[in-house]
Amino acid sequence: MKIFLDTANMDEIKKANSIGVIDGVTTNPSLIAKEGGDFIQTFYDICELVNGPVSAETIAQDTQGMVREGELLSQIHEHIVIKLPLTTAGLAACKQLTDRGIKTNVTLCFQASQALLAAKAGATYISPFLGRLDDISHDGVGLIRDIAHIYDNYGMKTEILAASIRHPKHFVDVALAGADVATIPANVFWKLFNHPLTDSGNTRFLHDWSTVPNNNIEQQVQEWLKNRI
Numbered sequence: 001m002k003i004f005l006d007t008a009n010m011d012e013i014k015k016a017n018s019i020g021v022i023d024g025v026t027t028n029p030s031l032i033a034k035e036g037g038d039f040i041q042t043f044y045d046i047c048e049l050v051n052g053p054v055s056a057e058t059i060a061q062d063t064q065g066m067v068r069e070g071e072l073l074s075q076i077h078e079h080i081v082i083k084l085p086l087t088t089a090g091l092a093a094c095k096q097l098t099d100r101g102i103k104t105n106v107t108l109c110f111q112a113s114q115a116l117l118a119a120k121a122g123a124t125y126i127s128p129f130l131g132r133l134d135d136i137s138h139d140g141v142g143l144i145r146d147i148a149h150i151y152d153n154y155g156m157k158t159e160i161l162a163a164s165i166r167h168p169k170h171f172v173d174v175a176l177a178g179a180d181v182a183t184i185p186a187n188v189f190w191k192l193f194n195h196p197l198t199d200s201g202n203t204r205f206l207h208d209w210s211t212v213p214n215n216n217i218e219q220q221v222q223e224w225l226k227n228r229i
């Protein structure tokens with residue numbers, strides 16, 4: 001499963017990207033608004049930083065306007081993927097942009113029928129929002145599972161990009177459910193690394209190692225290599 005970061009904050013992206021496991025970035029109008037500044041420059045800077053797809057969302061609500069905005073946004077950088085809302089106008093725009101070779105991410109998906117239609121419109125990615133479904137007592141992970149099943153039934157190529165992920169369990173659950181990508185906020189990304197048994201195990205190893213005589217690995221290996229020659 002690929003990991004995208006769901007943020008427009010350059011510091012968060014830089015820090016997470018330095019680990020080497022980030023495959024792309026998703027943004028939305030709320031995330032861009034939160035950061036302020038020049039949004040075009042923000043898209044460009046993210047694209048230059050991350051070696052993978054970067055979603056930039058259209059604002060127009062009619063098909064023609066979305067296609068126009070999509071064509072323009074896609075010229076910012078080759079990494080740009082055009083994010084479109086899952087409306088009838090959005091799906092029509094998805095079809096037209098796909099036909100022109102522009103990659104798309106159809107967002108705000110809350111039921112499997114919408115995901116099937118997005119795949120038929122040629123979407124590169126479909127973004128089901130599982131956290132927002134869980135918020136209203138629906139089964140967000142179940143939706144990912146259903147979409148994976150339907151796409152498998154028909155060999156549909158659209159990638160399932162699980163969005164609105166709120167905690168590490170969501171991340172694992174969507175991996176089990178067959179998501180191709182999980183897009184996660186930075187705070188969830190850092191939580192994925194942690195386990196108290198990892199920390200206590202590491203502390204014990206360090207303590208036991210401190211009882212080994214001449215325990216400087218670098219020094220000892222260098223010396224051993226020198227004596228070997």
Ligand code: G3P
Pocket residue numbers: 006026027028129131132163164165183
């Ligand atoms: O990419 C979509 C995602 O950002 C929505 O997350 O937490 O606003 O439901 P959330």
